[in-house]
Amino acid sequence: MPCAAVLTYEIDPDRPADQHIRIARQELGHRIASFVGCPFEGEYSPARGHAGQAYFIPGDTLHADTAAMLGILGEADLFGGVVPEHFVATKSITHSLLDPSAAAPAGWSHQLGSRLAEATLNGFSVFSRDDARRAGGQLLAKGAVRTKPAYASAGRDQMVAADLSELDQILDAMDEHVVANGLVIEENLVDVETYSVGQVRIAGHVASYFGVQRMTTDNFGGAVYGGTDLLVAPGEFDNLLSLDLPEQVRLAVSQARTYDHAAFEAFPGLFASRRNYDVVSGTDSQGARRTGVLEQSWRMGGASAAELAALDAFRADPTLRAVRASSFEAYGGVEPPSGSIIYFHGVDDRIGPMSRYATVASHD
Known part of the structure; x- marks a missing residue:
C-alpha cells in the first residue's frame, strides 16, 4: 500500500513532550517525508483518515498492540521501534535472571542474557526484592554494584552500593512496583x-554509526545532554567496522552489533528502523x-538530527564511504552556525x- 502521509505520534497526549521536542519531531517529519515519498501532515489524529498507509514518528517505542x-506492520512504517x-523496550533485557526459578514477566527470554554475556557488563535483571538481594550479594563479592530501575532513562534514579548493608538501604527505600517492573544490578565502573x-x-x-555524547549547561545551570558527534558509514555495521577505527571503538561497535542481532532473534515481533545502543567503557x-552495552533505544533520539543529516549526504553522493555528523542542543541566545540544519531555534515554554x-x- 502506498504511503499516504508522514505523521508524528504522541504516546500520551495528556502529557505532551516539551515544545522544542515537538517542533524538532515535526522538522524530522518533513525530512523523513523526502525519503519515503509522501507529505508530512503533522500530528496523528484518530478522526483523520488516509487513503493509504501512514508513516509514523512516535515519541517512544511502541507496544505491538x-x-x-495504527496499521504499523514493519520497520518500513515508522521511525522507531x-x-x-x-519490558523488551527496557534495559532489563540486557542481563540474565539470577536463576531459572527467579521472578520474570511473561514473554521473558531465558536465552538472551547468556548470548549477550560477552557484549555486556557483569550483572543480573531482577523482578523481586529477594532476587535483588541475592543477585547483589553475588556481585558485591567482586566490588561495588550499581542499581538501575529498568524503566528509568538518562541515568535517573541510579544508585551505587559498596556492600550488602548499603544495598539493603537502597532496596528498602525503593517502591515495590519499581522492583516488580524490573531492576538491573550491575558491576559499577569508574572513569567511564x-x-x-x-x-x-x-x-x-x-546507515550505521559510532558516536560520543557531549554535555552542556542549561538555562538553570544544570548539566544536561548537549549533543552527539557521530562517525557514520552507509550500510550495515560491517561497513562501519571496515573503516580505520581505534580498537576501543571497534570493540564498542562489535558489542553493539552482537546485542542488536541477539535481541531481534530473541523476540519475534520486535522490529525497529532506528536502533541505538549505549556502550560504556570504564575501570572495574x-x-x-x-x-x-548498557541498554538499547528503539525510538527517535537526541542524535536523530545528525543521523538524518548523514543519511541525506549518502543519498546525495552514493560514493561517500563515511561522514561526520553532529547534533547540538544549545541553551541561551546561541545562534546556529551558517549552513547548519535547524530543528528548533527560539524560546521553549518550559526551559527557555x-x-x-x-x-x-x-x-578525512
Whole structure:
C-alpha cells in the first residue's frame, strides 16, 4: 500500500513532550517525508483518515498492540521501534535472571542474557526484592554494584552500593512496583566514557554509526545532554567496522552489533528502523578496563538530527564511504552556525531559549 502521509505520534497526549521536542519531531517529519515519498501532515489524529498507509514518528517505542491499531506492520512504517512486550523496550533485557526459578514477566527470554554475556557488563535483571538481594550479594563479592530501575532513562534514579548493608538501604527505600517492573544490578565502573552505536533504516537507505555524547549547561545551570558527534558509514555495521577505527571503538561497535542481532532473534515481533545502543567503557573494582552495552533505544533520539543529516549526504553522493555528523542542543541566545540544519531555534515554554541543530561534514 502506498504511503499516504508522514505523521508524528504522541504516546500520551495528556502529557505532551516539551515544545522544542515537538517542533524538532515535526522538522524530522518533513525530512523523513523526502525519503519515503509522501507529505508530512503533522500530528496523528484518530478522526483523520488516509487513503493509504501512514508513516509514523512516535515519541517512544511502541507496544505491538498500539502499532497494530495504527496499521504499523514493519520497520518500513515508522521511525522507531515496536516491541511485543513492554519490558523488551527496557534495559532489563540486557542481563540474565539470577536463576531459572527467579521472578520474570511473561514473554521473558531465558536465552538472551547468556548470548549477550560477552557484549555486556557483569550483572543480573531482577523482578523481586529477594532476587535483588541475592543477585547483589553475588556481585558485591567482586566490588561495588550499581542499581538501575529498568524503566528509568538518562541515568535517573541510579544508585551505587559498596556492600550488602548499603544495598539493603537502597532496596528498602525503593517502591515495590519499581522492583516488580524490573531492576538491573550491575558491576559499577569508574572513569567511564559512554558511546552511542546505532543504525537507521528509512525507505531502503541504511546507515550505521559510532558516536560520543557531549554535555552542556542549561538555562538553570544544570548539566544536561548537549549533543552527539557521530562517525557514520552507509550500510550495515560491517561497513562501519571496515573503516580505520581505534580498537576501543571497534570493540564498542562489535558489542553493539552482537546485542542488536541477539535481541531481534530473541523476540519475534520486535522490529525497529532506528536502533541505538549505549556502550560504556570504564575501570572495574579490580582496576581492569571493561566495556559493555548498557541498554538499547528503539525510538527517535537526541542524535536523530545528525543521523538524518548523514543519511541525506549518502543519498546525495552514493560514493561517500563515511561522514561526520553532529547534533547540538544549545541553551541561551546561541545562534546556529551558517549552513547548519535547524530543528528548533527560539524560546521553549518550559526551559527557555535554546537551539537544536545538526551539521554534517566529510570524513578525512
